[in-house]
Every structure is written in C-alpha cells, then in structure tokens.
Amino acid sequence: MHQLTCVHCGAHYRPDEIIYQCPRCGHLLAVDYDLDSLAIDRREWQKRPLSVWRYREILPVRGTPVTLQEGGTPLYHLTTLGRELGIRELYAKHEGMNPSGSFKDRGMTVGVSMALELGKRTVACASTGNTSASLAVYAAKAGIHAVVLLPSGKVALGKVAQALIHGANAISIRGNFDRALEMVHELCTTHGLYLLNSINPYRLEGQKTIGFEVIDQLGGTPDRIVLPVGNAGNISAIHKGLRELRALGMIENLPRMTGIQAEGSQPIVNAIKRGLSEVVPEQHPETVATAIRIGTPVNAEKALVAIRETGGTAEAVSDAEILAMQQDLARKEGIGVEPASAASLAGVKKLVALGVIDPDERVVCVVTGHLLKDPETVVRQCKPPIEIDADMPSLCSVLRL
Numbered sequence: 001m002h003q004l005t006c007v008h009c010g011a012h013y014r015p016d017e018i019i020y021q022c023p024r025c026g027h028l029l030a031v032d033y034d035l036d037s038l039a040i041d042r043r044e045w046q047k048r049p050l051s052v053w054r055y056r057e058i059l060p061v062r063g064t065p066v067t068l069q070e071g072g073t074p075l076y077h078l079t080t081l082g083r084e085l086g087i088r089e090l091y092a093k094h095e096g097m098n099p100s101g102s103f104k105d106r107g108m109t110v111g112v113s114m115a116l117e118l119g120k121r122t123v124a125c126a127s128t129g130n131t132s133a134s135l136a137v138y139a140a141k142a143g144i145h146a147v148v149l150l151p152s153g154k155v156a157l158g159k160v161a162q163a164l165i166h167g168a169n170a171i172s173i174r175g176n177f178d179r180a181l182e183m184v185h186e187l188c189t190t191h192g193l194y195l196l197n198s199i200n201p202y203r204l205e206g207q208k209t210i211g212f213e214v215i216d217q218l219g220g221t222p223d224r225i226v227l228p229v230g231n232a233g234n235i236s237a238i239h240k241g242l243r244e245l246r247a248l249g250m251i252e253n254l255p256r257m258t259g260i261q262a263e264g265s266q267p268i269v270n271a272i273k274r275g276l277s278e279v280v281p282e283q284h285p286e287t288v289a290t291a292i293r294i295g296t297p298v299n300a301e302k303a304l305v306a307i308r309e310t311g312g313t314a315e316a317v318s319d320a321e322i323l324a325m326q327q328d329l330a331r332k333e334g335i336g337v338e339p340a341s342a343a344s345l346a347g348v349k350k351l352v353a354l355g356v357i358d359p360d361e362r363v364v365c366v367v368t369g370h371l372l373k374d375p376e377t378v379v380r381q382c383k384p385p386i387e388i389d390a391d392m393p394s395l396c397s398v399l400r401l
C-alpha cells in the first residue's frame with residue numbers, strides 16, 4: 001500500500017483522497033510506499049518486458065492499468081557526438097519513442113489508471129502540447145473524457161493534431177501556460193474533474209521509471225542524468241525513483257541530476273546559481289523550445305532538492321544552441337527530437353566546455369519528445385527541397401552529375 005505525504009510538513013493522507021497539494025500547508029505531495037514490506041525480486045523484474053509496468057510493485061495502481069505499452073524506449077550510445085564533446089560514455093534515452101511521442105505517456109498510463117480507480121470519468125490538464133496529446137491518447141484508451149487547456153498560438157502543430165484526433169475537448173487560452181494551469185487547477189478543484197498536470201503525484205510515479213530503465217539498460221548507475229526542465233516534474237520524478245531503488249538496496253549512488261533550461265525561461269537555473277530556496281517566477285518566458293516555455297515551475301520545490309542533494313547542477317542554453325544541437329543529433333546520430341529535448345545535449349556541450357562535466361563521466365541525456373511533434377520549427381530551419389522539371393537532364397543537372 002501507499003499513502004500521500006507532504007514534502008514540506010510531512011503530513012500523511014490516504015491514497016484515495018483527491019488532493020493535489022497538502023491541505024495543511026499547500027506544498028507538494030509525493031507517493032510514499034512502505035518499501036520494507038514490498039517483496040521485490042529483481043530477477044523477476046528482468047524477466048518482464050522493459051516498460052513502465054515492469055516496476056509495478058513500486059507504482060500506485062492496483063488493478064489492470066490503462067496501457068499502450070509505454071516505456072521500453074531505446075538508450076542510444078552517442079558515439080559521434082560523444083567523440084566531438086570528448087565524452088566516451090554519452091547516451092540518449094529517446095523518450096520520443098513512446099506511444100504519443102513523449103515521456104508524458106509514462107505519467108499518463110499511471111495517472112489515467114488512477115483516475116479510473118478513483119472513480120473519475122473526466123480528466124483535465126493545461127499543456128504546452130505534449131501533456132495534452134498524451135492525456136487525449138490515454139483518455140481515448142480508457143473511454144473517458146479529456147479537457148485540455150492550451151496557450152494560444154504557442155503549441156507545436158503535431159501536438160495540437162494529436163489532442164484533436166484523439167478526441168480531447170481542446171480549449172485555447174489567450175494567455176501563457178502558467179495561466180492555463182492556474183485555470184485548470186481551479187476548474188478541477190471546483191468542478192471535480194481529475195487534474196493530470198505534473199503537480200499530480202501519481203503522474204510522476206510513472207515518469208520515475210525512466211531512471212529504472214536507464215539502470216537496467218546500462219547495467220549500472222550513470223554518473224549524471226541530464227534533462228530539459230519545464231515544470232520540473234520529470235527531474236523530480238526520476239530522482240524520487242532512484243532514491244527508492246537506493247532504499248531497496250538495488251543501487252548505491254545517485255546520479256548527479258542536471259537540469260537544462262532555455263535562456264528565456266530559466267527560473268530553476270537562477271535559483272540554483274543564486275542559492276535561493278525558492279524560484280522567482282519568470283513573468284514572460286520565451287523560447288523556441290515551447291515544451292519548456294514555463295515561467296512558474298510547479299515542481300520547483302522537489303527539483304531543487306533533486307539537484308542539490310545529488311551534487312547536480314542547472315544550466316541555461318540559448319535557442320540557437322538548442323536548434324544547432326537538434327540538427328547535430330539528427331545528422332550525426334540519426335536521432336530526431338523536438339527542440340526542448342535537444343536542450344539536454346546542448347547543456348552537456350556547454351557544461352563540458354565550462355569544465356563542470358568531466359570527460360570520464362558516464363552521462364545519460366533524456367531526450368524527451370519526438371522530432372515530428374514540431375515540424376514547423378524544422379521547416380523554418382532547413383532549406384526546402386529543390387523543385388525541378390520532371391526530366392532526367394534537370395535531375396542530373398541539379399545533382400551536378
């Protein structure tokens with residue numbers, strides 16, 4: 001069994017209480033297991049397919065989950081980029097290979113399963129795009145309703161397409177993501193919809209399996225895990241999961257959790273660099289990496305602990321660095337990711353140059369979403385195909401043959 005525990009005041013709550021923050025102090029909640037009472041056999045895990053549900057003993061869902069076989073994503077050894085950056089063991093965990101094309105599916109398979117267990121028939125979120133795509137997919141699979149609030153004009157085309165075709169009730173807000181989240185949070189509290197943003201502690205339970213899979217795939221713990229940070233749910237989730245593995249005696253050390261943000265949207269980076277205990281919200285976040293265009297990261301409290309407790313760090317990269325790395329990953333490694341995802345590797349490049357990352361470290365970058373999520377940004381960057389008449393001389397001439 002599990003319970004909900006406030007990360008600030010330590011108050012405990014029953015797992016079926018529908019709360020998103022501590023009713024006593026307003027801080028974040030986390031799902032807490034009695035790890036000592038769990039009978040977990042690591043060899044049993046290894047026999048199951050690599051997926052979110054390999055680790056079901058330390059997930060909150062008791063019944064049959066709503067699943068589309070999420071997780072089990074490839075971990076690629078980046079040999080060419082690694083050589084260029086001077087890191088022998090550089091890896092990318094390609095979360096774009098999930099059913100809806102981002103790591104959000106790991107959270108939603110658990111979150112929507114919990115919604116059903118809690119008797120909810122309508123789920124809701126605010127989203128820079130991927131959360132809405134994933135929620136729409138899992139609500140469709142579960143046969144329930146999804147309401148998604150999107151910041152008008154700031155959601156990549158592929159993500160909007162997904163929310164629409166999978167049948168979500170999509171609403172465009174004339175405001176940014178942070179405002180959309182405030183609104184949907186209030187809507188859920190007052191009207192009983194089930195909120196599946198990353199403030200929901202059950203969603204983060206699914207996302208923590210990224211760290212479990214990395215360790216199973218590497219056959220050991222990396223020295224560092226680097227990921228793009230928006231609401232900071234994912235970095236917090238992976239850290240929580242790895243702490244649980246350590247408590248279970250399965251690993252000894254935690255990797256240095258390293259968060260990368262875009263220069264135009266870097267409240268976590270500022271808090272880490274200035275040694276603040278709380279983030280100062282960014283009123284007008286702006287970046288080409290729309291998935292991390294977030295000024296008020298709701299999981300900041302957890303993320304600051306994750307970074308500090310593991311000796312990690314946070315760094316910001318420019319939009320130009322992000323787009324250059326997106327292209328490098330595509331052309332030198334054959335890995336297609338959306339801009340936010342490339343931020344993790346752009347951050348590694350910068351941190352190596354700054355001497356923060358040691359060349360001998362074993363570094364895993366989480367690349368969070370698929371290239372096809374945001375085709376418009378790609379088309380703006382690349383030269384269009386050359387159009388010619390449909391004859392052989394024209395073809396040979398354009399190829400200079």
Ligand SMILES: *Cc1c(COP(=O)(O)O)cnc(C)c1O
Nearest residue numbers: 130230231232233234291368369
């Ligand atoms: C959601 C998302 C992020 C940010 O994750 P947080 O948990 O909000 O920090 C980064 N990249 C992509 C592609 C995403 O969809």
Ligand SMILES: [Zn+2]
Nearest residue numbers: 006009022025
């Ligand atoms: Zn509390």
